[in-house]
Amino acid sequence: MDFKPLVTLLAIVNPLAIVPFFIHYTEGFSRQQRRSTIVTASFAAFVVIASSALLGTRILEFFSISLASFQVGGGMLLLTSALNMLNAHPAEAKSSSNELQDGVEKAAMGASIAVVPLTIPLLTGPATISTVVIYAERARHFLDLALLVGYGVVIGLATALCFALANPIARVLGKTGINVMTRLMGLILAALAVEVMADGLHKLFPILGR
Template identity: 30%
Template sequence: MDDLAFLTYAFISIFVIVNPISGVVTFISLTSRMTFEEKNALAKKAVFLACIIALFFAITGNLMLDLFGINVDSLRIAGGILLFHVALDMMFAKVSRESITEHEISESQERSDIWIFPIALPLLTGPGTITTVIVFMGSTVSYGQKFLIVLSILLTFLVCMVIFLSSRRIYNHIGYTGMLVFTRIMGLFLAALAADFVTTGIWNVYTALSSAL
């Protein structure tokens, strides 16, 4: 796979699991009482923090796996199962319980730090995103590809920033129904990514065990 194809694959995969379009509905509901300037300031802080969290786990993920003695393929299988659960929620247009529950959204209405929780973590950078970036970084040995993964993370959250800053205009143009359609399509792609994670992880574990025998 050449660099452009790998960057495209990494960017699309991370963008699908972050799914900022789906997050717009929650973001609008949490910032409905804010002025335009307050909403934009909160969006910038939330997306910046989410990006930092994703980069942190991308860079330190291998160290964490070594610390806990976890093989990257074991995480790939577990992550694939988690992503498939999230994908099912997306295809049925439900708020994914992997990211945030309806009760947590309701309780967050009156808090001043909603840009930290629940927007940055876990709405944008939840367990699914963290698992994905760790698996990607752990699956590559080339520093060039690792750089492309970091670049894809930065591009994903740059797009997130644009989407959140334009959230009310996007909502006015495509409406709630349009967002549900987009979420279902992203759910289908995420399910395919989850299947790839699980099958690749199982095959790699099987190959490693066969070689050891």
């Protein structure tokens, strides 16, 4: 059983790093509202990962994009996310604070903040989707795809656990502890990103393997 996809996804999603955002966006919520937000965000994260695993390769085929090209592009995106994390920013948090605030305002007009911006783009964004599609393309059997979808369940549960324990986690780790955890996951993600890019470049340019 290959746990590398799970480790990669945990490094990218990194729900611990999103805990401060969760606390900020749910400030003033009742217990029931916060519980509903946790359930919605966790389920939405699972849906994004499962959809990418089951439909991602078909989208590549529709646009006539080779896996090797997608690996190089996805690897670059992962590396960018890793660099953000090494600077103690969440992997998927590529928007400015003003843009995130706009997202919250839009969410207030219709969609739940559990989906925007907590799930997309903070928890699951382009880097997460790229990673899942790459691993889905490598799947040889239906069991491999089912396992990838199962990893989505694990990510959803990890997200729910971190958000449910948001206040105790913030008190125990503090801002410094969360920053250290984010940088550590960023270092792991950077190594995985280089590996993905190297595999894609080797397929595009076989001469590099000589």
